[in-house]
Amino acid sequence: MKLIFEYAPSKANDYIPASGAEGKISVPDFGKEIKLELPELAEVVVARHYAALSRMAFGVDDGAYPLGSCTMKYNPKINEYAASLEGFTDIHPAERAKDLGGAMELMYGLGEALKEITGMDGVTLSPAAGAHGEYTALRIIDAYHRSRGEQRKKILVPDSAHGTNPASAAIAGFEVVNVPSDSDHGVDIEALKRLADSDTAALMLTNPTTLGLFEKNISVIANIVHGAGGLMYYDGANLNAVMGVVRPGDMGFDAVHLNLHKTFSAPHGGGGPGAGPVGVKAFLKDFLPYPVVGRRGEEYVFERPEKSIGKVNAFYGNFSVLIRAYAYILSLGKEGIPLSAKTAVLNANYLKALISAEYPSAPGLCMHEFVASMENLKRETGVTASDIAKAMIDKGIHPPTIYFPLTVHEAMMFEPTETETKETLDYIAGSLKEIYAVALKDPEAFKKFPLTTPVGRPDEVAAAKDMRLTADM
Numbered sequence: 001m002k003l004i005f006e007y008a009p010s011k012a013n014d015y016i017p018a019s020g021a022e023g024k025i026s027v028p029d030f031g032k033e034i035k036l037e038l039p040e041l042a043e044v045v046v047a048r049h050y051a052a053l054s055r056m057a058f059g060v061d062d063g064a065y066p067l068g069s070c071t072m073k074y075n076p077k078i079n080e081y082a083a084s085l086e087g088f089t090d091i092h093p094a095e096r097a098k099d100l101g102g103a104m105e106l107m108y109g110l111g112e113a114l115k116e117i118t119g120m121d122g123v124t125l126s127p128a129a130g131a132h133g134e135y136t137a138l139r140i141i142d143a144y145h146r147s148r149g150e151q152r153k154k155i156l157v158p159d160s161a162h163g164t165n166p167a168s169a170a171i172a173g174f175e176v177v178n179v180p181s182d183s184d185h186g187v188d189i190e191a192l193k194r195l196a197d198s199d200t201a202a203l204m205l206t207n208p209t210t211l212g213l214f215e216k217n218i219s220v221i222a223n224i225v226h227g228a229g230g231l232m233y234y235d236g237a238n239l240n241a242v243m244g245v246v247r248p249g250d251m252g253f254d255a256v257h258l259n260l261h262k263t264f265s266a267p268h269g270g271g272g273p274g275a276g277p278v279g280v281k282a283f284l285k286d287f288l289p290y291p292v293v294g295r296r297g298e299e300y301v302f303e304r305p306e307k308s309i310g311k312v313n314a315f316y317g318n319f320s321v322l323i324r325a326y327a328y329i330l331s332l333g334k335e336g337i338p339l340s341a342k343t344a345v346l347n348a349n350y351l352k353a354l355i356s357a358e359y360p361s362a363p364g365l366c367m368h369e370f371v372a373s374m375e376n377l378k379r380e381t382g383v384t385a386s387d388i389a390k391a392m393i394d395k396g397i398h399p400p401t402i403y404f405p406l407t408v409h410e411a412m413m414f415e416p417t418e419t420e421t422k423e424t425l426d427y428i429a430g431s432l433k434e435i436y437a438v439a440l441k442d443p444e445a446f447k448k449f450p451l452t453t454p455v456g457r458p459d460e461v462a463a464a465k466d467m468r469l470t471a472d473m
C-alpha cells in the first residue's frame with residue numbers, strides 16, 4: 001500500500017494523508033516531487049503483527065529454560081517493580097552525588113552485600129557483563145604486578161573454562177596458557193606445577209566448573225599459583241550453586257567477578273544489559289576502576305582509588321540491573337540466599353537422577369548443573385544432541401546448552417535452577433524420556449523436528465560464515 005499526501009505547510013489539514021491514495025507529494029515552493037513509500041495500516045493490524053512476533057520468541061516466562069551455564073532462572077516481578085520506581089528512572093547520571101540520595105545508598109548497599117557474599121574487601125559495580133568483569137579484574141591484576149615492578153605475561157586457564165576466560169585474557173594483553181584437566185575433570189595438578197612460574201600473572205578458575213563439579217583441590221591449586229607469585233581469579237558466573245554456602249575469598253581467591261544477570265536474577269539473553277561486578281581483596285582495592293561508592297558518616301560519596309585503572313564504563317554501569325539484583329538479595333535475605341543455592345543443587349541432582357538411564361552424565365552428585373553425553377545414542381541411532389534439543393522445543397522446553405563444554409562429546413548441559421517446581425522438573429524428565437524412546441524407534445523422525453516453530457533448522461554454519469550486516473540484503 002502506498003500513501004501519498006499533498007505537502008502544503010500553510011494549511012494544517014494538508015498534513016493529513018488522503019486515505020489509500022497512490023500518488024506523490026508536491027512541494028510547491030521548491031517545485032520538487034518526492035515519492036514516499038509509507039505503509040498504511042490500521043493500528044490494530046500493527047498491534048497484532050507485533051503481538052504475533054512476540055509469541056514467536058521464547059522466554060523464561062513461557063516455559064522451562066534449563067540452559068546450562070546461563071542460569072536462566074525466573075526473575076521475580078518485584079525486581080521489575082523496584083527498577084521502575086520513578087525515584088530511580090527519573091534521575092540523571094550527571095547529577096551530583098549528594099542529590100542522588102537513594103541511588104547512592106542502593107549502590108553502596110549492593111556493594112556491601114556482594115563483598116559479604118564473596119568474602120572480598122572491595123568491589124566495583126561498573127562492568128557491564130561477566131566477560132567485562134573478567135577483563136576489568138585482569139587489568140587490576142596487571143596494574144598490581146606492575147606497581148611492584150613486575151610485568152607478568154601469562155594467564156593460566158583450565159581447558160574446561162568458559163570461552164570468555166581466554167578471550168578476556170587475550171584482550172587484556174596476556175598470553176593464554178591452557179591447563180589440562182585430570183581424569184576427574186579437575187585441574188591437572190602435576191601439569192599446573194610445571195606451568196606456574198615467575199611469568200604467571202594469574203590463574204582463572206571457574207568453581208563449580210563448567211561441568212557442574214566442585215573443584216576439590218582449590219587450596220592445593222591456590223598454593224601452587226601463589227607460590228609462583230601469581231594471583232587467583234574466580235570466575236563467579238556460577239556462584240548460583242554456592243552463594244551463601246562457601247565464599248571465593250575464603251577459598252584463597254584474590255579477585256572474583258559475578259554475573260548479576262545470572263545469579264542475582266536480572267533478565268538476560270538477546271544481548272540485553274547485564275552487570276559483572278568485580279570483588280577484590282584489600283591489597284587490590286587501590287586499583288579498582290572509578291567511581292567507587294563510599295560512605296563518609298551519613299553521606300555517600302564517589303571515590304577514585306589512588307592507583308585506579310581508570311573508568312571501564314560510562315557513569316556507574318548498568319544501574320537498572322543493580323536495582324534488580326539488590327531487590328533480589330534483600331527479598332531473599334541471609335537465609336534465602338544459601339537456601340536458593342541449595343535448591344538449585346537439589347533440582348539439578350533430582351533431574352540428573354530422573355534421566356540418568358537415557359542421558360548419562362558423570363557419576364555421583366553434581367552442583368547446580370550437569371553435562372550428559374549423547375555419544376552412545378548417536379552411535380546407535382544417528383540421533384545427535386542437537387536433534388534431541390530440536391525435539392525439546394516442541395515440548396515447550398527451551399533446549400539445554402549443547403556441544404559445550406568441548407571436553408564432552410555430544411554434550412547436553414542441563415541447569416534447571418532453583419526456581420522450577422518439582423512438577424516442571426518431572427515434566428522435563430518425562431518429555432526427555434519420551435524423546436529418547438522416539439529416537440530408538442524412529443530416528444528418521446528427528447530430521448523434521450521442531451514442528452511447532454516458524455523457523456526450525458536454520459543453516460547454523462551459514463549464519464556464522466556468511467554474515468550479511470547491511471540492510472540491502
Ligand SMILES: *Cc1c(COP(=O)(O)O)cnc(C)c1O
Pocket residue numbers: 069070129130131132162164165206235237238259274276
Ligand atoms: C556466562 C558466563 C561468563 C560470561 O558472562 P557474560 O555476561 O556473558 O559476559 C563467564 N564465565 C562463565 C562460567 C559463564 O557462565
